[in-house]
Amino acid sequence: MIYTCTLNPSIDYLVRLEEVKIGVLNRASETAFYPGGKGINVSRVLNRLGETSTALGYVGGFTGAFICNELEQAGILLDFVEVDEPTRINIKLKSGNETEINGLGTTITKEKELELFKKISTLSDEDFLILAGSLPPAVSPNFYSSIAKLCSEKNIRFIADTSGDALKGVLQYKPFLVKPNEHELGELFNVKISTVEEASFYGKKLHEEGPENVIVSLGAKGALFINSNGVVFANVPKGDLKNSVGAGDSLVAGFVASYVKQGDFIEAFKFGIACGSATAFSIDLCDKATVGKLLPEIKVTTIG
Numbered sequence: 131m132i133y134t135c136t137l138n139p140s141i142d143y144l145v146r147l148e149e150v151k152i153g154v155l156n157r158a159s160e161t162a163f164y165p166g167g168k169g170i171n172v173s174r175v176l177n178r179l180g181e182t183s184t185a186l187g188y189v190g191g192f193t194g195a196f197i198c199n200e201l202e203q204a205g206i207l208l209d210f211v212e213v214d215e216p217t218r219i220n221i222k223l224k225s226g227n228e229t230e231i232n233g234l235g236t237t238i239t240k241e242k243e244l245e246l247f248k249k250i251s252t253l254s255d256e257d258f259l260i261l262a263g264s265l266p267p268a269v270s271p272n273f274y275s276s277i278a279k280l281c282s283e284k285n286i287r288f289i290a291d292t293s294g295d296a297l298k299g300v301l302q303y304k305p306f307l308v309k310p311n312e313h314e315l316g317e318l319f320n321v322k323i324s325t326v327e328e329a330s331f332y333g334k335k336l337h338e339e340g341p342e343n344v345i346v347s348l349g350a351k352g353a354l355f356i357n358s359n360g361v362v363f364a365n366v367p368k369g370d371l372k373n374s375v376g377a378g379d380s381l382v383a384g385f386v387a388s389y390v391k392q393g394d395f396i397e398a399f400k401f402g403i404a405c406g407s408a409t410a411f412s413i414d415l416c417d418k419a420t421v422g423k424l425l426p427e428i429k430v431t432t433i434g
């Protein structure tokens with residue numbers, strides 16, 4: 131079974147308008163609500179690709195109920211821990227460019243940390259666990275690394291799609307995959323990364339710190355896949371960018387969906403990119419048909 135874990139889910143409130151004017155009343159031309167948070171997006175994309183997953187994490191209040199309802203209706207399995215405070219609402223403003231305002235998230239008590247930990251303890255070496263997104267305020271800063279340690283002890287393959295200290299803390303437990311974008315990779319090494327060569331150099335350094343596989347996504351510039359066999363570069367399909375929210379999550383979902391079926395890293399990498407780009411070219415997350423159309427456009431080259 132594939133499990134996703136979103137410690138800090140959200141309702142993504144999409145607001146479209148011509149222009150945002152600060153200090154006056156703005157009226158939207160379109161609004162929409164989506165269940166969000168990185169792991170939840172992975173579950174939603176897996177579902178659209180025909181893969182079953184169970185969504186773990188924390189939900190609460192009327193916003194949490196909305197998320198559960200939407201996911202359940204889509205056929206995604208849920209095993210959330212319920213908390214008292216409402217799940218956050220993240221604002222995604224689309225007015226030519228994209229501006230995001232993410233909420234803080236709910237308070238998670240030690241008891242609730244333990245409750246989730248117990249659920250994860252039931253996973254086995256047949257399972258994949260995708261840990262994705264930010265930590266809510268007041269969660270122990272080492273919560274991700276304690277989950278990673280548990281996975282390592284139980285041989286659960288885990289994927290960490292997070293950044294900063296949370297990402298640093300899991301590396302020693304050898305995640306199956308990490309997927310920083312170029313900014314997150316630069317942040318890890320205190321450098322600014324702007325070329326494929328720099329991304330490859332620091333991607334290899336990251337690989338040396340423990341993860342079995344590393345994907346560095348570079349938005350429209352392409353992506354790198356790094357493991358003990360070397361470094362592979364892939365182009366990304368060209369198209370009109372409609373929505374970058376969830377593009378990275380779609381890449382992760384596509385990688386896992388393909389890998390569990392075929393067991394081939396390069397095919398999984400290409401499929402992941404097709405999913406990421408299909409989301410970038412869609413209003414919401416990608417669908418299977420768009421992914422299938424884009425896949426033949428992706429070519430890989432070994433560069434190291």
Ligand SMILES: Nc1ncnc2c1ncn2[C@@H]1O[C@H](COP(=O)(O)OP(=O)(O)OP(=O)(O)O)[C@@H](O)[C@H]1O
Nearest residue numbers: 311347348349350366374376377378403406407410
């Ligand atoms: N402008 C674009 N054109 C084509 N594909 C894109 C574009 N932007 C993103 N993608 C696709 O989405 C994948 C992930 O994008 P990106 O590198 O922006 O990751 P990210 O920063 O983690 O994304 P997110 O916006 O979800 O946080 C890329 O590898 C690519 O496949």
Ligand SMILES: O=P(O)(O)OC[C@@]1(O)O[C@H](CO)[C@@H](O)[C@@H]1O
Nearest residue numbers: 140166167168220232263264376
């Ligand atoms: O605040 P975090 O946890 O870093 O990111 C949360 C978020 O911005 O990421 C997803 C897109 O990747 C959105 O659905 C969601 O709103």
